[in-house]
Amino acid sequence: MKTIIKNAKIYTLQGIKHSITIEDGKIIGFDEAQRAEQQIDAQGKTVLAGFHDSHMHLLSIGRMLSILRLQEAKSIDDIVRLGRQYILDNPNKDHIIGRGWNQDYFTDAPVMPTKDDLDKICADKPIVFTRVCGHIGVANSKALDVAGVTKDTPNPNGGVFVRDANGIPNGILHETALGYVQSIFPEISEAEIEEYFRKAMDYVSALGITAVQTNDLFEYNHDKVLGALNRLEKNGELKVRVFHQFTYENEQALDMFLEEWASSELFSDRHRLVALKLFKDGSLGARTALTRKPYNDDPTTCGVDTLPDEKIKSLGLIAKKHNLPLIVHAIGDWAVAHTIDIMAAINDAGNPLRSGIVHHQITDLDLLKKTAEHNLHVFYQPIFLHYDLHIVADRVGKELAATSYAFKTQMDLGAHTSYGTDAPIEDPNPLECLYCAVTRKDLKGNPPEGFMPLEKVTVAEALSNYSEESAYAIRMEDRLGRLDIGHYADLVILSDDPYEVKPDDIKDIQVLMTMMNGEVTFDKLGFAEP
Ligand SMILES: [Zn+2]
Numbered sequence: 001m002k003t004i005i006k007n008a009k010i011y012t013l014q015g016i017k018h019s020i021t022i023e024d025g026k027i028i029g030f031d032e033a034q035r036a037e038q039q040i041d042a043q044g045k046t047v048l049a050g051f052h053d054s055h056m057h058l059l060s061i062g063r064m065l066s067i068l069r070l071q072e073a074k075s076i077d078d079i080v081r082l083g084r085q086y087i088l089d090n091p092n093k094d095h096i097i098g099r100g101w102n103q104d105y106f107t108d109a110p111v112m113p114t115k116d117d118l119d120k121i122c123a124d125k126p127i128v129f130t131r132v133c134g135h136i137g138v139a140n141s142k143a144l145d146v147a148g149v150t151k152d153t154p155n156p157n158g159g160v161f162v163r164d165a166n167g168i169p170n171g172i173l174h175e176t177a178l179g180y181v182q183s184i185f186p187e188i189s190e191a192e193i194e195e196y197f198r199k200a201m202d203y204v205s206a207l208g209i210t211a212v213q214t215n216d217l218f219e220y221n222h223d224k225v226l227g228a229l230n231r232l233e234k235n236g237e238l239k240v241r242v243f244h245q246f247t248y249e250n251e252q253a254l255d256m257f258l259e260e261w262a263s264s265e266l267f268s269d270r271h272r273l274v275a276l277k278l279f280k281d282g283s284l285g286a287r288t289a290l291t292r293k294p295y296n297d298d299p300t301t302c303g304v305d306t307l308p309d310e311k312i313k314s315l316g317l318i319a320k321k322h323n324l325p326l327i328v329h330a331i332g333d334w335a336v337a338h339t340i341d342i343m344a345a346i347n348d349a350g351n352p353l354r355s356g357i358v359h360h361q362i363t364d365l366d367l368l369k370k371t372a373e374h375n376l377h378v379f380y381q382p383i384f385l386h387y388d389l390h391i392v393a394d395r396v397g398k399e400l401a402a403t404s405y406a407f408k409t410q411m412d413l414g415a416h417t418s419y420g421t422d423a424p425i426e427d428p429n430p431l432e433c434l435y436c437a438v439t440r441k442d443l444k445g446n447p448p449e450g451f452m453p454l455e456k457v458t459v460a461e462a463l464s465n466y467s468e469e470s471a472y473a474i475r476m477e478d479r480l481g482r483l484d485i486g487h488y489a490d491l492v493i494l495s496d497d498p499y500e501v502k503p504d505d506i507k508d509i510q511v512l513m514t515m516m517n518g519e520v521t522f523d524k525l526g527f528a529e530p
Contacts, residue, residue, distance in 0.1 A: 098448060
């Protein structure tokens with residue numbers, strides 16, 4: 001089918017065009033007199049390449065839309081109230097899963113809830129509420145009971161059962177200790193996974209997203225995740241391109257998985273494996289990011305090393321054997337430094353597979369230079385500034401904070417950088433994320449001059465990092481990420497032109513229509529209706 005979008009303001013490499021012709025999912029021309037089966041009148045609005053989130057968790061977004069959401073909790077009392085209400089609304093659930101609380105947003109005191117608080121919600125059903133970061137959670141006494149966690153239970157590798165003065169676990173769970181307790185819950189079924197993906201794709205396509213690099217696939221769920229997505233693709237229900245940043249921590253299992261799947265014909269430009277994703281540390285908010293010096297606001301800790309360097313190397317080499325890059329979650333400066341060394345050791349010269357670092361938050365100039373020198377791709381989440389600009393100096397000190405979240409310097413040093421949101425850690429809204437990159441302010445507009453204002457990027461740079469550079473990360477820049485002839489017709493129609501509104505107003509721009517592969521996936525005003 002041929003489609004024309006006319007009466008539009010279309011940003012292309014060859015300047016602004018006014019109509020775009022699309023056939024079989026690809027762009028075939030601009031400003032041509034063409035007949036088409038479908039005509040879309042954009043009413044003079046701005047058309048840009050579709051947003052491509054280069055690191056998120058699509059399945060978790062769907063799950064988040066299906067469990068108790070705790071983002072709004074402003075106190076521990078709120079958490080208790082929301083939990084009680086959820087039980088009243090869902091009397092048949094035999095266990096309660098929630099996510100999204102953040103003690104730094106509490107208006108009374110920034111204290112994490114413990115099992116005693118959750119016991120007030122319910123004593124006879126297990127409850128686990130994960131913090132917004134996903135690296136910390138809290139369980140009630142029933143959940144600890146069922147999981148067999150007592151005073152005598154040793155901490156699992158890479159995790160901590162936080163304890164009171166008497167050594168009794170208080171319900172707070174760090175890293176693998178969280179997984180240890182969550183393993184009491186029944187595994188989600190393939191049908192549930194399919195439903196979560198459907199919900200998540202509806203949600204993100206309404207935000208203008210046409211592609212995601214997503215970390216949903218693990219050793220324990222790969223059959224179900226790939227099964228669900230292959231079925232959705234076959235049924236024409238894939239509303240966004242799904243590129244897997246998959247996680248495997250066992251060499252043999254990884255090798256077997258890649259033998260079976262890496263070159264599978266089931267994969268396409270809409271759905272495929274793109275990178276092995278491993279974790280070197282936790283999060284800054286939870287003080288589990290791995291730092292070279294003890295935390296400025298808690299000298300007893302330097303964070304948590306979640307996977308030894310040697311292990312990351314051997315897993316990365318297996319991915320390389322199958323022609324896939326390694327990307328590593330590294331937030332603290334120690335984690336970033338070690339990840340650079342690991343990649344320098346295993347990558348071929350010039351980094352042709354485009355291995356990279358996800359988050360790359362706490363850095364000094366030397367680390368930024370090394371990242372560029374080794375040509376490592378950097379996956380940034382500018383929306384993290386909304387929260388982190390208020391805590392980073394407390395966590396790591398003023399000096400290191402000043403060279404962290406160095407979006408502009410890292411680009412100017414020559415590294416490829418792409419943007420994303422790590423949703424559901426943050427909302428996947430690309431316009432809010434672009435606003436943070438361009439203004440360096442939180443969503444309330446603070447600080448007025450922006451945090452480290454020299455690190456502001458231009459609107460053009462920010463948009464490129466949300467489309468072209470995301471495609472670059474997965475070696476698809478020849479056909480994805482730009483409005484250009486021969487490229488996939490992945491695009492958005494926006495209410496306002498981000499190049500023309502005040503930077504502060506970028507976050508308020510509305511997505512009016514989203515198109516992926518030439519198909520309309522979201523249409524707020526009925527542009528595509530005949
Ligand atoms: Zn993530």
